[in-house]
Amino acid sequence: RSLMPRTLEGQITMEKTPSYFVTKEAPRRIYNMSRDTKLIVVVRNPVTRAISDYTQTLSKNPAIPSFQALAFKNVSTGLIDTSWSAVRIGIYAKHLDNWLQYFPLSKFLFVSGERLVSDPAGEMGRVQDFLGLKRVVTDKHFYFNETKGFPCLKKPEGGSKPRCLGKSKGRPHPKIDVQVVQRLREFYRPFNMKFYQMTGQDFGWD
Secondary structure (H helix, E strand, C coil): CCCCCCCCCCCCCCCCCHHHHHCCCHHHHHHHHCCCCCEEEEECCHHHHHHHHHHHHHHHCCCCCCHHHHHEEECCCCEECCCCHHHHCCCHHHHHHHHCCCCCHHHEEEEEHHHHHHCHHHHHHHHHHHCCCCCCCCHHHEEEECCCCEEEECCCCCCCCCECCCCCCCCCCCCCCHHHHHHHHHHHHHHHHHHHHHHCCCCCCC
């Protein structure tokens, strides 16, 4: 709380940390700080997420083992290693279960990472509605950057140039064996289905 800026009446204080969603102690701590907190969770296809996670680690440490070596406990049996964080983070249903011990579903907004790219204004509209804000950010604020493969924010008022995601975003992913990707898809499918049921939202990952 001491790290948060002072919030006046009619203002909202926001904070983002990706690790909150997957940290076991986070829901209890946040609940104890303020049970009125609204929670926004951005999720994307867990297979793509795992490969993206690996790509980022690989860029910092090119000597790490192959994706396949890290993803499987045993390649011949196809047993997935859930202790590897890149895999574990994508088991969204398990993490959400932990949060629902403290917060009702009405306190959550689940944002689709895929739709954030294909329809940024639409997803931002949902975010603004959820927070009780006027819809100020609309499609006129975005343009699609072909080089990046991502939408960018047009020049903010008073700003000098458009805002795009940093260098680390939109990196080409390493080529992963099709069978490895297929096995991961099968692994996540039941967890995805459970997540769809829990949230009442079909993210279309299967």
